[in-house]
Amino acid sequence: MLIKLFALQLFFSTSLKAESIDSYCDDAxxxxxxxSFRKNxxxxxxxxxxxxxxxxKYNLKTRNLWDERLIKHVWPDVKLPVTAVSGVQSGYTVGKEDCHKVVIVSRFSYYIYDCKEKYESNQTLRSTGVIIYEQQAISIEALVVSKNIKSQNEVYxxxxxxxxxxxxxIDDTTFYIxxxxxxxxxCFFDGITDVxxxxxxxxxxxxxxxDAASVFQSFAPYKLKIIVSLGNKMRLLETRQLPIRPPFEIKNNYLVSKDVFGCKKSLKFSFVMLFLLFLLIAIVSIAIAFSWYYFYESREDINYRATHTTTRMTANELKPHIVKQSLTY
Structure with missing residues (x-):
């Protein structure tokens, strides 16, 4: 009984995992x-x-995906789906990475939490509100928040x-753009003039x-790394300019399906091909069975007819001879 329960549990868990992978691979x-934030x-x-x-978590260098978690377990107040996420600095910093808050966006709404190296379950919500652009609510798909030497916010x-x-x-109830x-x-001071x-x-x-974007500043030497994605494509860019300005050097290109989610090929396609293969085998088997049946029946029928034809011929040959003998006497 325990073995059966274990087998059922293994089957359903495998099925759910396969369904999840299937959805990521078919629509990457x-x-x-x-x-991520790592101090110093x-x-x-x-x-x-x-x-x-x-x-x-995803390692851009090794292309390894691990530590899967539920968004609601860590940031329980956030409405799904999440459409953008960005770290927010406490102020302008030189020579070190700084992350003070995290802004999580779900279309028109934003949620602010503390930025941490490691996120435990049930993080505390610091503030929430709506995003306003040109005095109208706006839905955001990708977001990067930056700060200048005057601690002014600039967003991409x-x-x-x-x-x-x-x-x-950004205040406690509204994100103004x-x-x-x-x-x-x-206005935003870009180092030369107010923009x-x-x-x-x-x-x-x-x-x-x-669809998504994030920025990381590294120092000694100074570099600005930008990761962006659109559909099934993801791109790692690099520049030494601040604020973020082109041109960018493309460091790496990724396929979301293959390099992030590890899809070798579509699982749905594999299932369809497997089904078609089984169907073909079944059709061929049935055809062979019917062919053998008709061949066997035809052979039996031929033998039967041949036997009865010989018997009738022998009987017909004997009849005149018997009649002749009877006339002689």
Whole structure:
């Protein structure tokens, strides 16, 4: 009985896992990306990958995906699906990586939590609200939040059709982009002058829009790493300029299906091909069985007819001879 229960449990767990892998392989994309935070580290190849109800750690160098967890177990207040995630610095820092808060976006809403090296279950929500762009609620698909030497926020975001670079302000209930609560233009000091307008990032990262994006600053020497994704494609870019400006050097290209989720080929396609193979074998077996049956029946019928024909011929030959003998007497 215990063996049967174990077998059933193994079957269902395998089926559920296979169904999950099947869905990722057939429709490969990433909802959101966030670079992990590791204090006092000048290099970091670990990112968090978000998809559906789950998120994982992913090593960009080894292309290893592990530590699958439920988003709701770590950030229970977040509404799914997650559409963008970004770390937020406490202020402008030089020579070290800094992460103060984490902004998690679900379309029009944002949720702020503490940024940590390791996330335990049930993180405490610090604030939540709506995202406003040009005094209207906006749904965001990719987000990167940056700070300058004046601790002003600048955001790089995509709305599903285009990407923009804008000044921003985040308070406890509202995430303002481009303009503040009074409709006044927000500004961002880029090191040379104040920028008070949004800039369109057409084809800046190789695509006009993005599904997900994240940025990591490394030092000694200084480098700005940018990871972006669109559909089944993910790209690692690098620049030494700050703020983020093209041109970028492409360091690596990834296929989400193959390099992130480890799909060798479509599982659904394999099942279909296996079914068709079994169907073909069944048809051929039935055809052979019927052919043998008809061949055997035909052979038996031929033998039967041949036997009865011989018997009739012998009988017909004997009849005249018997008649002749009877006439002689």
């Amino acid at each position: 994309y990433i909802d959101a990306i966030m670079w 580290k000048t290099e970091n190849d670990i990112i968090f990958v978000f998809r559906g109800q789950h998120f994982w 975001f995509c709305d599903g059709t285009e990407c923009l670079q804008c000044p921003a302000k 481009s303009k503040n609560e009074r409709g006044e233009k927000l 008070c307008e949004c800039r369109y990032l057409k084809n800046t990262f190789g695509w006009n829009t993005l």
